[in-house]
Amino acid sequence: MTTTDIQLSKVAQNRISRLAHASGRSPAAMLRFVLRDGFDAVELSIKENAQADAEFAAGATLAHADVMRDALNAVQQAKREARAAA
Numbered sequence: 468m469t470t471t472d473i474q475l476s477k478v479a480q481n482r483i484s485r486l487a488h489a490s491g492r493s494p495a496a497m498l499r500f501v502l503r504d505g506f507d508a509v510e511l512s513i514k515e516n517a518q519a520d521a522e523f524a525a526g527a528t529l530a531h532a533d534v535m536r537d538a539l540n541a542v543q544q545a546k547r548e549a550r551a552a553a
Contacts, residue, residue, distance in 0.1 A: 489513050
């Protein structure tokens with residue numbers, strides 16, 4: 468089996484290095500994600516994960532049970548409103 472050398476532009480190399488650093492992954496691991504998903508999707512994912520981590524650390528999250536209760540209440544209210552409108 469032979470390998471083919473792939474040349475990446477300096478801009479792409481720097482972008483991969485920056486994403487790898489931000490995500491705590493190696494540049495080689497980050498390259499696999501970029502090849503699979505594209506730069507924009509990987510950048511968005513890293514940004515959203517960092518934001519979620521910050522919100523969690525700040526205690527700005529809701530418990531699953533609370534979210535499910537609120538969703539059930541909203542569905543039940545929508546059903547009541549639909550019956551009342553009929």
